[in-house]
Amino acid sequence: MAGQCAGRGRRGDGNKLLRSQEVKRNVPVRNPIPHGSMWCRATASDFRSSGWHGWIGLLLIAIFWPLNWFLPGLRTHLLFFPLWLGYILTVDALVLHRSPPSLLARSPRDFAMLFIVSAPVWWLFEALNWRTANWEYLGRQFFSNTEYFLLASVNFSIVIPAVFSTAELMGTFDWIDRFAHGPRVRPTPRLLWGLFLTGRAMLGLLLIWPHAFYPFVWTSVFFILEPVNVWLGKRSILSGLQRGDWRTVAALATGVLVAGFFWEMWNSFSYPKWVYHVPFFGFWHIFEMPLPGFLGYVPFALELYVVAHLLLPRPPLLRFHRSARRALHRQISEPGHESLS
Numbered sequence: 226m227a228g229q230c231a232g233r234g235r236r237g238d239g240n241k242l243l244r245s246q247e248v249k250r251n252v253p254v255r256n257p258i259p260h261g262s263m264w265c266r267a268t269a270s271d272f273r274s275s276g277w278h279g280w281i282g283l284l285l286i287a288i289f290w291p292l293n294w295f296l297p298g299l300r301t302h303l304l305f306f307p308l309w310l311g312y313i314l315t316v317d318a319l320v321l322h323r324s325p326p327s328l329l330a331r332s333p334r335d336f337a338m339l340f341i342v343s344a345p346v347w348w349l350f351e352a353l354n355w356r357t358a359n360w361e362y363l364g365r366q367f368f369s370n371t372e373y374f375l376l377a378s379v380n381f382s383i384v385i386p387a388v389f390s391t392a393e394l395m396g397t398f399d400w401i402d403r404f405a406h407g408p409r410v411r412p413t414p415r416l417l418w419g420l421f422l423t424g425r426a427m428l429g430l431l432l433i434w435p436h437a438f439y440p441f442v443w444t445s446v447f448f449i450l451e452p453v454n455v456w457l458g459k460r461s462i463l464s465g466l467q468r469g470d471w472r473t474v475a476a477l478a479t480g481v482l483v484a485g486f487f488w489e490m491w492n493s494f495s496y497p498k499w500v501y502h503v504p505f506f507g508f509w510h511i512f513e514m515p516l517p518g519f520l521g522y523v524p525f526a527l528e529l530y531v532v533a534h535l536l537l538p539r540p541p542l543l544r545f546h547r548s549a550r551r552a553l554h555r556q557i558s559e560p561g562h563e564s565l566s
Contacts, residue, residue: 278329279318285311294494299367301495302376309383312487316390323397328390328541335539336386343385344378346532350442351377356432357439364497385529387488389541392480392526396472396545404475405545410466417452424448436504443521446528450535460534460542462527473543474527481526482519489514 289308293301317336320327329336354360365373395401410416427445430438447462454461465473489512492498500513509516534540 276318276321278314279322282311282314282316282318286315290491293491299364299496301497302364302368302380305380305491305495306383308491309380309387312484313383313386313390316387316394320390320393320397323394328386328393331541332539335537335541338537338539339386339389339533339541340382342533342536343383344381346529346536347381347384348378349446349532353431353442357435357442359439359442359503360499360501362497362499367497385533387484388477388481388526388529389533389543390480391484392476392543395476395479395483396543401472401475401545404471405469407466407469407471409469410463412452412455412461412463412467417455420448421452424450439504440521443524443528447524447531450528450531454531454535457535460540461531472545473530476543476545477526477530478523481522481529485514485519485522 285307289304289311293304293308296304314329317327317329321330328339368376424445424447427438427441427448431441431445451461451463455463462474465471493512498513501507501515501518503515503518506517507515511519
């Protein structure tokens with residue numbers, strides 16, 4: 226799980242690569258990666274040696290996965306958070322190993338903020354579910370309202386970190402670059418108002434006729450808040466799409482499907498657990514989730530992205546490290562290249 230990041234202190238892998246090219250080609254390279262690079266806010270030595278948090282994550286999974294599945298009686302309300310914390314730490318360490326720096330390495334404080342904002346964001350979807358009743362929690366009756374709120378809030382706090390960490394992992398693979406040059410979508414006033422009003426209409430239909438329009442739970446929030454982020458000058462999905470860069474969308478979509486698979490798998494033998502009531506599409510179950518229901522994960526990830534960027538003062542920018550590393554290789558391989566700055 227070891228990984229390196231170019232941070233304060235010793236320089237990262239990029240300088241080693243450039244120094245090797247300098248030796249082979251006698252090409253002077255002047256401070257290609259600055260000594261005080263802010264690629265990550267934690268010092269390089271925190272994460273460089275052994276990827277300790279990845280091993281902690283694997284240990285948490287090894288302990289709490291079997292306990293969650295095989296202990297009798299109520300248990301998941303206490304075991305869900307450490308199990309998913311293990312997943313998040315493991316995935317973050319994989320990102321750090323494959324192409325640093327990871328979310329945690331860049332800023333432990335901002336990484337922790339993902340947990341804090343995640344709980345109220347998921348409570349928003351719980352509020353919409355009070356109208357649609359698409360899922361319920363078996364075992365809820367054993368907890369008072371206060372106990373349920375506190376325990377659920379702790380467990381809801383893993384949603385955004387799990388999705389964002391897995392999306393970053395998807396961004397370390399070469400295939401993500403296929404989405405770097407796609408159709409451009411300009412955030413014109415007409416488009417923004419069209420998205421906003423469409424989202425409002427979706428939300429209204431959802432609240433009035435929940436049985437028919439329940440899928441809008443997973444789209445209305447995005448359509449409403451994406452234009453708001455643009456109007457407020459915050460980062461948005463359209464920030465990349467206006468350049469034809471669809472990698473953020475692709476990373477979020479694939480990342481949430483991976484995380485969603487683990488959500489549904491670990492839920493299958495949990496107690497308390499959630500079950501679904503999905504009109505029209507309640508067939509071909511994978512664990513508790515009907516197969517068509519997995520399609521809802523994709524717009525859900527976009528909703529998490531826009532809400533996080535609306536609420537957080539310093540939301541994380543999903544990075545595509547492997548692409549940056551290949552660009553570095555190309556630059557140092559060009560004849561007559563002298564430096565990178």
